Amino acid sequence: MNKQINQKAWLFVLPVFILVAFNALIPLMTVVNYSVQETFGDNVFFWSGLLWFQEVLTSERFQNALIRQLIFTFSILAIEIPLGVAIALTMPRKGPWVPVCLVLMALPLLIPWNVVGAMWNIFALPDIGLLGYTLNALGFDYNFTSQPGDAWFTLILMDVWHWTSLVVLLAYAGLVSIPDAFYQAAKIDGAGSWAIFRHIQLPKMKRVLTIAVLLRFMDSFMIYTEVSVLTGGGPGNSTTLLSIDLVKIALGQFDLGPAAAMSLIYFLIILLLSWVFYTVMMRNEDQ
Amino acid sequence: MALELKQIEKVVGRDVHIHPTDLVLEPGSFNILLGTTLAGKTTLMQLMAGLDRPTGGSVHFNGADVTGKRVQDRNVSMVYQQFINYPNFSVFENIASPLRVAKLPETEIKRRVGEIAELLKLSAMLDRKPSELSGGQQQRTAMARALVKDSDLVLLDEPLANLDFKLREELREELPKLFGDRDCVVVYATTEPTEALLLGGYTATMHEGRVTQFGPTGAIYRNPKDVISARVFSEPPINTAWVVKEGDRVALGNVAAWPAPDVLAGKPDGRYQIGLRPHHVLPLRADAADVPVAGEVLVTELSGSESVVHFKVGNETWVSLAHGIHAFDVGETAELFADMRHAFYFAPDGGLLAA
Numbered sequence: 214m215n216k217q218i219n220q221k222a223w224l225f226v227l228p229v230f231i232l233v234a235f236n237a238l239i240p241l242m243t244v245v246n247y248s249v250q251e252t253f254g255d256n257v258f259f260w261s262g263l264l265w266f267q268e269v270l271t272s273e274r275f276q277n278a279l280i281r282q283l284i285f286t287f288s289i290l291a292i293e294i295p296l297g298v299a300i301a302l303t304m305p306r307k308g309p310w311v312p313v314c315l316v317l318m319a320l321p322l323l324i325p326w327n328v329v330g331a332m333w334n335i336f337a338l339p340d341i342g343l344l345g346y347t348l349n350a351l352g353f354d355y356n357f358t359s360q361p362g363d364a365w366f367t368l369i370l371m372d373v374w375h376w377t378s379l380v381v382l383l384a385y386a387g388l389v390s391i392p393d394a395f396y397q398a399a400k401i402d403g404a405g406s407w408a409i410f411r412h413i414q415l416p417k418m419k420r421v422l423t424i425a426v427l428l429r430f431m432d433s434f435m436i437y438t439e440v441s442v443l444t445g446g447g448p449g450n451s452t453t454l455l456s457i458d459l460v461k462i463a464l465g466q467f468d469l470g471p472a473a474a475m476s477l478i479y480f481l482i483i484l485l486l487s488w489v490f491y492t493v494m495m496r497n498e499d500q
Numbered sequence: 501m502a503l504e505l506k507q508i509e510k511v512v513g514r515d516v517h518i519h520p521t522d523l524v525l526e527p528g529s530f531n532i533l534l535g536t537t538l539a540g541k542t543t544l545m546q547l548m549a550g551l552d553r554p555t556g557g558s559v560h561f562n563g564a565d566v567t568g569k570r571v572q573d574r575n576v577s578m579v580y581q582q583f584i585n586y587p588n589f590s591v592f593e594n595i596a597s598p599l600r601v602a603k604l605p606e607t608e609i610k611r612r613v614g615e616i617a618e619l620l621k622l623s624a625m626l627d628r629k630p631s632e633l634s635g636g637q638q639q640r641t642a643m644a645r646a647l648v649k650d651s652d653l654v655l656l657d658e659p660l661a662n663l664d665f666k667l668r669e670e671l672r673e674e675l676p677k678l679f680g681d682r683d684c685v686v687v688y689a690t691t692e693p694t695e696a697l698l699l700g701g702y703t704a705t706m707h708e709g710r711v712t713q714f715g716p717t718g719a720i721y722r723n724p725k726d727v728i729s730a731r732v733f734s735e736p737p738i739n740t741a742w743v744v745k746e747g748d749r750v751a752l753g754n755v756a757a758w759p760a761p762d763v764l765a766g767k768p769d770g771r772y773q774i775g776l777r778p779h780h781v782l783p784l785r786a787d788a789a790d791v792p793v794a795g796e797v798l799v800t801e802l803s804g805s806e807s808v809v810h811f812k813v814g815n816e817t818w819v820s821l822a823h824g825i826h827a828f829d830v831g832e833t834a835e836l837f838a839d840m841r842h843a844f845y846f847a848p849d850g851g852l853l854a855a
Contacts, residue, residue, distance in 0.1 A: 394580040397551050402645075403572040403601040416587040 247473035265474035275475065277450070278458040279482075285365075285454055286433045289372045293429055294422070296373070297380025302410070304381070306389055315385075318378045326375075330442025333371040337443075357444065361451035364444050368452055371439060376429060383425040387418035423494040427487055434483050455479055502526055502562060503548060503653060503685045509556035510543055510709075517543045519710045520557060528683040530676055530701030532717065534690060535732055539706040541689040545655045548687060549576045561652065577646035578655040581662055583638035585630040591617075591641050592626040598649040616648045619678065636667035647678065654679070656688045660695070672698055693735040697721060705732040727850040730775045736808060738844075739776045739818040745769050753814040756838070758791045763845050763853045772853070773846040778821035780839040783809065783828075790837035793818070797828040811836065 248265055250258040269275050304314050324332075339345035339356045344367075348355040357363040391414065399409045437456040440446070446453035446461070453461070459479065463472035503525040510518040518540050525531050533541040546552035548559065550571040558567040566574060577598070585594045592613055593600075599609045617623045620640045630638050639659060646654055656675075660668045676699055679686045690696055696703050696717055703721075704714040705728075713720055713729040724730035730738050743752045746769050751757040764772065781793070795811040795818065802808075807826040810819050811834055820836050828834050845853045 392582050392584075394582050394584050397546075397571075398578065398580065398584045398642075400551065401549070401571055401576055401578055402598050404597075412586045412588060 244473045244476050247469045248477055251470055261470060265470040266478065269471055269475045269478060274458065275478075278453055278455050281451075281453065282434060282455045285368070285372075285436075286430060288369055289376070289433050290426065290429055292369070292373050293377045293380050294426060297377050297425065298384045298418070298422070300377070300381045301384035301388055302414070304385055315382070318381050318385075321375050321378050322382075324375070326438040327442050329371065329375050330439040333367065333374075333439075334443050337367045359448050361448055364448060364452050368440060368443060371443060372433065372436070375439070376432070380425045380429065383421045383428075384418055387421035388414060391417045419494070423491065426490055426494065430490060431483055431487060434486070504560040504563075505548070505557065506560065507557035508544075508547055508554045508559065510547060510552065511555045517709055518547065518554075521711050523704065523711060523714060525685045525687065525702075527685060530679055530686045530688065530699065532688050532690060532696045532699060532701060532703040533706055534693060534696045534703050535706030536691055538708075539732075540709040541706055542657055543709075544706070544711075545578070545657055545687060545689060548653065549578060549655055550574050551578075574653070575649070575651050576653045576655065577649060577651040578657065579639070579642050579646045579659045581658040583630070583635065583642055583662070585638060585641050585645070587630060590627050590629060591622055591633070594630065594641055595622075595626075595644045595648050598645060602649065612648055613644075616644045620644045620647075620674075635663055636671065639663060639671070643678075650682075650684070652684055654684050654686045656686070658689050658691065661691075676700060693721075693733050696733070703733070705729045707732055723852070724775070724844060725852055727773055727775060727846045730844055730846075730852075734777055736778045736819045736821060739778060739781060739813070739816070741774055741814060741816050741818075743772055743774050745772055750774075750840075752793070755795070755814055756791050756793045758840050761840070761843075761845065767853070771848055773848070773850065774840075775844040775846065776818075776838055776840070776842065778808070778819040780842045781818060781820040782822045782837050782839070783807070783820060783826040783834070784822075785837045787839065789839075789841065791840050792835050793838050794833055794835045797830055797832050797834050799830065800826075800828050802827065809834070809836070 249261060249263070251261040251264075252258045300318075304318075305311055321329075334342075336342045337345045337357050339349055339358075345355055345357070354360075355363050357367040395413050395417075396409065399413055404412070435456055436454060437460070440452060440454055440457060441460075444452045446457040455475075456479075459472060459475055462468050462475065505521055505523040507520045507522060508518065509520045510516075521544070533544060535541050543552065547554050550559070550566065550569055554567065558565050560566065561574075586597060589597065595613045595616060596609050599612060604612075613626075614623070617626055620643060622637065622640055622644060625633060625637060630641060633641065639662075643656075643659065646656075660671055663671065672695065675688075686701075688699060688701075690699075700717050702715060703717040704711045705720065705724075706712065707728045712732065713725040720729070721733055724733060727740060731740070741752050743750050745760055745764050745767065748760045749757055750760050750764065750772075752774075782790075785792075793813055795813045797809060797811045798817060799810040800807065801810075802825055805823060807822050807824065808819060809822075809826065809828055810817055811828075812818075818836075847853055
């Protein structure tokens, strides 16, 4: 065998390799490393096998955080996706108002996450915040810093305010890509606006909506900054979502092993659910 | 069921999309709107259908004024250049959709969809989704949907433009047959003169928002009313030039001169326009009466059996279309032979001079 193997190609792959190694592989493997070991400080580690995984999965604290996380994510998906589509449908498709609407829509997306949290924290304060004060003045007993229900209400409202725009923009992009001829053809057929939505707009928006659901799912499942600034996980543990809990364990209690195991479980849940979403939504596409 | 347009007009802002136009389309007729992109074909169709409101004039159907009537109340169907089908319906449901809106009984729907699917060779794919069909099948589905509901007016807006050559030929043959025994008015828009000739029926040549001429397709081709209509209805484009008549001679600059034809007899000396179709300008002399025309060769396109030579005549670019292979070098001065007995002579204002 005289075939010469050209090794130069490695040079072209190497930069990507290094980049991926530093931004994904090495940090991930460090976490894996922590998750199977026990340490008492001084950089001394002992093998602990799957102990931390067992501990995390069976702990009530993790299960509660996971349930809160699922409730939060599915609530905001249930609100933001239909609301985003509805807003996109009412936006003009041509004319001078298009850029105005697009900029207005994009505005919340441009605000840094911790600023959003701070804004809503002040906005919702019962004594001086516009929202909190108004609600109390209207006779509601509203205080998001002491009542779990109010905290959840504020949290979801903040997320809807911050992120519905993303769904709107994606849905809008799907809508404007539908040629006029489709609407005309439907009009000629005598189809009503519900039929047009159900049989033309929705199927044509399917791909962008899949992307919207995936993005919103992943982002909301990983949400940290805004919640941390708004409620810090409280009152009590009522808004302690997975990421908040994780930070408490890792940085608050410095339990590196359980925190690492939890990170991996957290990561696998997101991966699994994203796959489920994608498969379900694209089910009919490849037949 | 005749469709009549009376002084119909469409103005958007300062742009005149359709100049006031009169047109009468007879029931059972196949009518072609022929013109380049932006000639106003689609706009005119939308006015006919009621998808767009005219800014002036009126649309009449069987004598009744339907100008303000909504398209859904008019019994119209339309097929577009893009393949327009409901993406999540099967082919059967797509074809059945107008009948479902009309609330026909299920057995009647089955019968009619079956019939039309048979006619358009879709019977084997009634269960499929449009995305699983080829382009030709998707367009046939759209046509089936247009045909299934017995419309009074069927509009086909460049339906074959997005199909490949072979399918285009196939469907083009089928089309006039499909409408053969129906008494609806069919309107077919195309940019291709050849397509118009192959489809037959009646043709309206369109240019910049005006119908320049309307009549039986063959007659329009043989007797263009003016320079513009002749240009619209020629592929490759008709060769035109300004000529000067002096006594009994006609001269094209200092390129060529020939005896004045009968149509110019008795007309005053001066400038006229001529139009000569590319297949009447040949690389070889076919007849002693042919007029030699010399010019610089700009482009030659050779297909298997035909040669197309673009060359410069005075200030104009002329095209010669001949059978066989006639190779010229770009830049060389070639002598071609124009059969001026087939030339159209137009008055300075563009109108055809009749014999």
